[in-house]
Amino acid sequence: MKKYIIFLFVVVSIMVLSGCGGSVEEDNSSEGSNVTDEKWSEINESEELVVGTAGTLFPDSYYEGKDGDQDNLTGYSVEVAREIGERLGLETKFEVMGFDSMLTALNTGRVDIILAGPREESREKFLFSDPVKYSYSTMIVRSEDHSGIDTLEDLEGKKAGGAASTVYSDIARKYNAEVITYGNAPNEAYLRDVHNGRTDLIINDYYLQLMGLTEFPDLDIELHPDLKFHPTTNSVVMDKEATVFLENVNEAIASMKEDGTLAELSSKFFNGNDVSQEPDEDIIKIEGIN
Incomplete structure (x- = not known):
């Protein structure tokens, strides 16, 4: 089946995730403390991570078979989200939508995370993880x-x-x-x-x-x-108050970089390229564009 793509993003591009339990403890945002946040508690209780994604953006988020079947949804951002969810002990579910709808869905709580590039105005409203793509x-x-x-x-x-x-x-x-x-x-x-x-x-x-x-x-x-x-980066984006959730996601991302999982996923979806590392290119920076 022909893979379909939409050039939006992020970004954004953009897709995403969030976490619970597993190998990352709820109090790991402040060693030895019991600090938590409402979003992390909500996700922890539901044991579900709801991710907003495009579903039409090859090779980042697309269907490898029948459209609409979450088992056929794949791509770099999709698999990064699944891996983070797994490391946090969560079942990852996806909501497919256009990029222009993603920040609204995140803001209203329809989804827990998306994957997108940070911009000045969005940094004031949301939290961004360490980059998963350069x-x-x-x-x-x-x-x-x-x-x-x-x-x-x-x-x-x-x-x-x-x-x-x-x-x-x-x-x-x-x-x-x-x-x-x-x-x-x-x-x-x-x-x-x-x-x-x-x-x-x-x-x-x-x-x-x-x-x-x-x-x-x-x-x-x-x-x-x-x-x-x-030059751009893509990160996991979440609610502004979800500070513990952010630290848990960053811990999962760090472990994925350390054990080579991010590089392996990148090579699979980007024809051997490693998007988890900053590119060694002479890239024009555009004044006034963040």
Whole structure:
């Protein structure tokens, strides 16, 4: 079955998780104390971790079979979430939704965590774990002429496919491109629009776009060969008051890095690349974009 993708994110991109019990004790946020928080207590009692994820973002969050069956939901962020849940003694469940809905779902308590990149305004409302993924942004353009784009300044007047509230759309707007928004659409819709000229580019995560292109070799599109910009991270995002929960998740992430689990999952889903390490690239930083 063709894997479908949506370039949103985070981020965000973005997906996620939270924890209970298992190898991480409830009082580990302050050694020797009984400090807790309401969210951690709620998750601990339910023994469930509810994760908001896209389900259409290969290779990060997608269905490897029949859509709608949680047993067929997989991808890097999905498996990271499952692994964290397991290490915290929780049963992990997923709510599939568009990126623009994820922060609202997190804020209302519909989900316990998502996976996304920290931004200045969201840091004021939510807590972010240590990074589980490092990357940077690039853009998909038409192969023939790179959609007439040689520098970021050439985005002026171009049409960029994307979700309304992502950092990628903010970058497009900063350089005066028109953002053409989509719902939780499959990646094919985005890619074909660049191919047929309805849009000119898609700005998104380098690794996601690199893998996404492999699914549609018939389209006359490619990653821009010269433009690498806006370094990013993805983290587990949770309620602002969930300080004990955060420390438990960070402990689980640290153990996953130490025993090689994160690197193994990354290699599986990103064609041998290790997204758990910062990339050694000359990446353009964009002033005013957080």
